[in-house]
Amino acid sequence: PRQDTIALKHGAHRMGNRTDADMVRWRSLRFGQFIHWGLYAIPAGEWNGKTYNGAAEWIRSWKEMPHKAYDQLYRQFNPVNFNPQQWAAQAKAMGAKYMIITTKHHDGFCLWPSKYSKYTIAASPWKKDLLGPMIDAYNKAGIDVHLYFSIIDWNHPDYRASLKNAADSAAGKRFQVFVKNQLAELLQRYPTIKGFWFDGTWDDSWKNDGAFSDELEQYLQALHPGLVMGSRLRADEKGARHFDSNGRLMGDYEQGWERKLPATIADVHGNDWEAVMTVPENQWGYHAKWMGHVKTVNEILEMLVKSVSLNGNFVLNFGPKADGTYRAEEQQLAAGIGEWMKVNGAAVYDGTYAGFEKQDWGYYIRKSGTDSVYMVVFNMPVSGSLRVKLPARTELTGVSMMQGNVALAPEWIGRNEYFIHLPNKQQESPMVILLKTVKGE
Ligand code: FHN
Structure with missing residues (x-):
């Protein structure tokens, strides 16, 4: 084995890929569904009659959209056509074996009634939990569920991108407690989940506290042994993300493949990895007007097959509408992929290089x-x-x-x-x- 040159306390803790049953299972599933669903589905990329070409789930950061206006959208969030059994049936027919749902995106709005926040589904006209019924329906369909969780939280008063003074540091500490509480709450409420999918970990306040993310990873593993968590969660004590300062992968799989795939097996360095892909160029949440190229069934199948041929998992994103239904393009895509998977899925599941x-x-x-x-x-x-x-x-x-x-x-x-x-x-x-x-x- 290669010698590490830098002594690290908060670098990678394991050599090579995990070999336990939970990770073997995750690796065998190969095809997942990503769902970005939240308040951003209401403006759907448009504000005051103008269409914004950027990612719909980022509209709050668009200079023309006042934060105050965005932060009131929860008063309208009422997905009256939400049918979790239908969602799960569509995913199953497509051939997905796991699903990742945005419990909370960067805007901070929680799809579950968190007791640590007022900015949740409980405050919306819908009032009831959305995550629980969704997780149950997917599990009943034989699909594993993983929870997406954004560390960046545009709504929380204690969130800071960087810590510039003592007051910021104190807020940062409170924010860490909040994150820990919400994650423990999710595990306690939804014990069947198989993993967390962290995002929004690129700010200095997070990167510069490698000890905290290391401790958090261990804390979550202890609460829920077997949990699968990718490389976006942690930074080492020198601020290196994904790979520590010795070049070793932190977390259970490489989580950097977003809207791109490795070209050859050499690019993945023997690590487990997962790619996440949008249907249009860069839209995760629902955008009313997709612009540019929209991927076809055969293009998606090629990405899935290529990923598996290089030892990776492939996850296709869906952005449901605010009323709880899927746009026609996504429904057709899911059906087309499913048709092929029904005959040929054996080539994908449990596939390797x-x-x-x-x-x-x-x-x-x-x-x-x-x-x-x-x-x-x-x-x-x-x-x-x-x-x-x-x-x-x-x-x-x-x-x-x-x-x-x-x-x-x-x-x-x-x-x-x-x-x-x-x-x-x-x-x-x-x-x-x-x-x-x-x-x-
Ligand atoms: O900013 C987010 C984006 O909205 C989306 O959630 C993707 C999914 O991988 N992650 C972030 C960008 O890396």
Whole structure:
């Protein structure tokens, strides 16, 4: 093992990935749904007749939107069409195995009736808890739930981006107690949750107190053993985030892949990781007018498959409307992804890096710990012949198409290389071919 050069008290505490059952489960799920839902769904990217192109959930920070006006929106939040069973059924049909919900975004509004804040769902016309019914419905559908929690809190009087004097430091200490209380409250109220998804940890006040985030991580683990928490929570004592000052990952998985994916397996350094993706370019909360490119089913599937082929999880974001329903584009996308997953999902769940030489037609995914390797074809060659190059001392013992379970006869073309000639070169969605291999002498 590599020697650390810098002595750290609050750096990484573990070498390599977690191997316990909770983490093995998280890793096997591979496909998640992200939900950004909160007061920002009311203005939906528009204020006073003007459309704001930035992320809808950031509208409070738009100079033309007065904070006072935003902070009154809770008086209108009344999702009368919220149907948690329908939400969970849509996610399940899409093939998602876990879900991450914004309990509190940067605006500070809580979707649960927190006893530590007045700025919660309890004060809205809806009055009742939103998180509890949502978590129950998802769990009943067999979907794990993780809780998104923003450290940045635009509503809390004690939140400071930086601590400039003694009064700020005192406020900062009170704020830390508040954060700890809210997180313990969430664990106590919703004991089935599998992890926290922290965000808004980039301000100096947070980065410069590595001891606190370290202690917080350990505190939460002790309250709820097995909890999965990514690398956004902590900073080391030198202010390094995600990776400590020795380059070691802090937290259970690398959480820096936002709206981007690693290019090759070398980019993930053997760590667990997760990517989170928006449907348009950069909208998380509901925006009434999506501008620019909107990702298609096949584009999303390629990102999912690529992530799994590089040992990662992929999480697709949804931004429900203020009334509790989903926009048509998101419903159609979820249904389209689900159609493909129904036939081909076996290639995704419990998938890992295959260790085969990458080919231009697409991605290999190995079913964890087995000799089954899936080829997921996104770029069909004009020839219709897919080249497969096996690692040394590996033999191909079976080739079949997932759709219809049709056996195919590979052509040996020399050394460890084969062609798989496809009967039908047309494809409207990614084709999956299952290879059975054995290790020879
Ligand atoms: O500022 C937020 C943003 O609104 C959104 O929640 C994303 C999700 O990963 N996180 C932050 C930006 O990194």
